[in-house]
Amino acid sequence: MRREITGFSNPTVKYLRSLREKKHRKAAGKFLAEGLRLLTDARECGHVPETLVMSAARDPHPLIDALEAAVEAAGGEVIECTPDILSKITGKDNPQGVAGVFAEFDTSLAALDRGAAKIWLVAQALRDPGNLGTMLRTGDAVGAGGLILIDDCADPFSVEAVRASMGAVFTQKVARASWEEFLPWLRSGEGQLVAASLRDAVPYRGAPYAAPCFILVGNESRGLPEEYEMACDLRVTMPMRGRADSLNAAVAGAVLAYEVLEALGG
Amino acid sequence: MRREITGFSNPTVKYLRSLREKKHRKAAGKFLAEGLRLLTDARECGHVPETLVMSAARDPHPLIDALEAAVEAAGGEVIECTPDILSKITGKDNPQGVAGVFAEFDTSLAALDRGAAKIWLVAQALRDPGNLGTMLRTGDAVGAGGLILIDDCADPFSVEAVRASMGAVFTQKVARASWEEFLPWLRSGEGQLVAASLRDAVPYRGAPYAAPCFILVGNESRGLPEEYEMACDLRVTMPMRGRADSLNAAVAGAVLAYEVLEALGG
Numbered sequence: 001m002r003r004e005i006t007g008f009s010n011p012t013v014k015y016l017r018s019l020r021e022k023k024h025r026k027a028a029g030k031f032l033a034e035g036l037r038l039l040t041d042a043r044e045c046g047h048v049p050e051t052l053v054m055s056a057a058r059d060p061h062p063l064i065d066a067l068e069a070a071v072e073a074a075g076g077e078v079i080e081c082t083p084d085i086l087s088k089i090t091g092k093d094n095p096q097g098v099a100g101v102f103a104e105f106d107t108s109l110a111a112l113d114r115g116a117a118k119i120w121l122v123a124q125a126l127r128d129p130g131n132l133g134t135m136l137r138t139g140d141a142v143g144a145g146g147l148i149l150i151d152d153c154a155d156p157f158s159v160e161a162v163r164a165s166m167g168a169v170f171t172q173k174v175a176r177a178s179w180e181e182f183l184p185w186l187r188s189g190e191g192q193l194v195a196a197s198l199r200d201a202v203p204y205r206g207a208p209y210a211a212p213c214f215i216l217v218g219n220e221s222r223g224l225p226e227e228y229e230m231a232c233d234l235r236v237t238m239p240m241r242g243r244a245d246s247l248n249a250a251v252a253g254a255v256l257a258y259e260v261l262e263a264l265g266g
Numbered sequence: 267m268r269r270e271i272t273g274f275s276n277p278t279v280k281y282l283r284s285l286r287e288k289k290h291r292k293a294a295g296k297f298l299a300e301g302l303r304l305l306t307d308a309r310e311c312g313h314v315p316e317t318l319v320m321s322a323a324r325d326p327h328p329l330i331d332a333l334e335a336a337v338e339a340a341g342g343e344v345i346e347c348t349p350d351i352l353s354k355i356t357g358k359d360n361p362q363g364v365a366g367v368f369a370e371f372d373t374s375l376a377a378l379d380r381g382a383a384k385i386w387l388v389a390q391a392l393r394d395p396g397n398l399g400t401m402l403r404t405g406d407a408v409g410a411g412g413l414i415l416i417d418d419c420a421d422p423f424s425v426e427a428v429r430a431s432m433g434a435v436f437t438q439k440v441a442r443a444s445w446e447e448f449l450p451w452l453r454s455g456e457g458q459l460v461a462a463s464l465r466d467a468v469p470y471r472g473a474p475y476a477a478p479c480f481i482l483v484g485n486e487s488r489g490l491p492e493e494y495e496m497a498c499d500l501r502v503t504m505p506m507r508g509r510a511d512s513l514n515a516a517v518a519g520a521v522l523a524y525e526v527l528e529a530l531g532g
Binding site (some may be wrong): 168251 | 314404438505508527
């Protein structure tokens with residue numbers, strides 16, 4: 001059954017809108033995702049929103065009908081509102097016709113099955129939600145298992161990160177841990193830790209990668225702490241032909257991930 | 267000689283601040299860059315700001331002295347202001363201690379020397395200034411000649427693009443053209459046009475790349491128009507192991523650029 005909301009001051013609107021802020025997401029354990037393609041990707045991966053919000057001005061689409069049916073079958077709530085209210089909720093001037101509220105996933109290291117994939121991406125203190133979403137998207141493309149966020153990273157459940165992930169937040173596992181938690185977890189099983197580095201490194205092309213390979217990239221401004229680099233099993237270097245001595249973090253991770261994919265035969 | 271500015275309503279402050287907006291940059295033919303590292307990179311590449319703006323609260327640094335000397339030797343202007351005013355100019359809460367105003371570069375295709383590099387990046391309708399800056403940075407890293415912006419792209423001289431380029435806007439050539447201008451220019455000399463594509467494509471790894479190689483990436487949402495893809499000399503495909511059928515535009519360009527760099531022997 002659909003509920004209609006017409007007023008900006010409706011408490012549900014306030015609640016949904018509050019999920020744009022990290023503290024409210026954390027308190028509620030929920031996050032927002034928008035757009036029919038993204039919500040359809042989510043549904044096809046088994047993630048049905050608890051609440052589906054639809055603009056009354058949306059174009060009819062069988063995939064919207066499928067979403068609505070899935071939400072109702074799962075006992076969720078369907079809300080119809082004006083485009084203005086949807087815009088207020090998602091913070092976009094031209095909101096896509098649908099948005100959904102999802103429960104945040106378990107982001108503990110314990111929930112990861114490292115044997116499930118040959119490649120894992122690991123980011124340390126990654127501050128930009130766009131970079132974080134891009135890494136999730138790259139991870140999906142190379143068939144990685146997921147993205148492990150070390151130390152103080154951007155929130156993977158922010159609207160910006162979810163948007164930049166193009167739905168990969170629903171296909172990739174996401175874990176969050178401190179370095180002090182991550183390293184013992186890594187060493188408790190198989191796994192090669194690899195970083196792009198200028199210290200004591202071998203060329204990234206043809207380096208002896210081994211599965212499961214954990215590709216570690218550092219903070220956008222500072223790169224990786226030396227201690228973290230030195231804890232790696234393999235340090236590799238990429239050609240730098242210009243004045244720069246580094247790449248954008250998400251770019252470096254992607255170039256490396258495609259090289260590892262080639263080496264490990266996908 | 268330094269000029270001190272203490273008032274927010276000073277016309278110079280208003281002018282400098284206006285350069286954050288595209289229409290004012292276009293009218294003035296100037297752009298803003300901030301940060302000591304970026305301005306130093308610029309200086310070392312022969313680009314001295316016409317106006318140097320320094321926060322009165324900056325930490326002393328020999329590179330700031332060198333910048334100031336270079337600006338004065340070139341007949342430019344040095345302005346000292348409060349951190350608040352610098353913050354207002356650059357739009358950043360914690361402004362770096364220095365910013366500079368530069369004349370925009372010649373962005374005509376005619377200004378490019380295609381034989382100067384083996385790799386050129388080409389972006390079509392790239393809308394995100396962060397992606398644009400990241401592509402410039404990648405171009406610098408792979409020793410590309412520059413970035414050619416086709417159709418309606420983000421402004422390479424926006425504060426966001428300049429910042430994301432990490433100074434590469436000063437080392438890479440930038441050209442702007444419509445597709446109707448670009449294609450005849452390309453065909454008037456040597457040059458292989460390559461795009462990542464799903465249409466009639468060969469694997470990107472080991473494809474027959476040839477210098478000068480022009481790597482074409484498309485719009486973030488829509489990708490390349492089919493007509494543009496079909497005009498390419500070579501269409502290559504990258505593995506997509508997940509649900510996604512594409513990568514972030516700047517990421518796709520970078521993975522491809524590193525492959526071409528390897529193939530063409532740098």
